[in-house]
Amino acid sequence: xxxxxxxxxxxxxxxxxxxxxxxxxxxxxxxxxxxxxxxxxxxxxxxxxxxxxxxxxxxxxxxxxxxxxxxxxxxxxxxxxxxxxxxxxxxxxxxxxxxxxxxxxxxxxxxxxxxxxxxxxxxxxxxxxxxxxxxxxxxxxxxxxxxxxxxxxxxx
Numbered sequence: 709x710x711x712x713x714x715x716x717x718x719x720x721x722x723x724x725x726x727x728x729x730x731x732x733x734x735x736x737x738x739x740x741x742x743x744x745x746x747x748x749x750x751x752x753x754x755x756x757x758x759x760x761x762x763x764x765x766x767x768x769x770x771x772x773x774x775x776x777x778x779x780x781x782x783x784x785x786x787x788x789x790x791x792x793x794x795x796x797x798x799x800x801x802x803x804x805x806x807x808x809x810x811x812x813x814x815x816x817x818x819x820x821x822x823x824x825x826x827x828x829x830x831x832x833x834x835x836x837x838x839x840x841x842x843x844x845x846x847x848x849x850x851x852x853x854x855x856x857x858x859x860x861x862x863x864x
Contacts, residue, residue, distance in 0.1 A: 713814055716740065717734055720761060730830075730831045742810070743807040748806050755799060756800055757794065757819060764812045767811060769781045769805050772804075790805060
């Protein structure tokens with residue numbers, strides 16, 4: 709029987725480079741969850757024990773800014789990966805994340821994913837490429853936002 713999570717993972721361009729076997733292994737350590745606006749997914753400094761692949765909706769990555777409180781850093785939407793702090797020790801979130809619209813995501817158990825990646829170097833390599841691409845996209849979006857703020861300081 710094919711699980712709903714497996715069907716979701718098979719249809720994601722984000723995971724297209726993974727073999728069906730690797731996606732099936734991920735499905736075995738994942739679940740589908742729905743979130744309401746205002747739900748905190750994780751807080752800066754807490755243990756990073758999972759990651760999300762957003763299927764629909766939107767979450768905002770935020771950070772504590774001295775003298776400004778919590779500030780939105782970036783939004784994450786459908787087809788995007790949320791959270792990679794689970795990959796690097798000490799496995800603590802560097803940012804926070806809050807759901808801002810009704811959201812459905814595949815939630816992956818990070819400890820189990822690390823075990824799978826360590827046991828299967830081909831999977832570990834492909835996951836590394838997926839994470840690097842997500843990181844590059846996030847950095848490019850941040851760069852664009854900073855340039856926009858520089859050109860239009862009143863938007864700050």
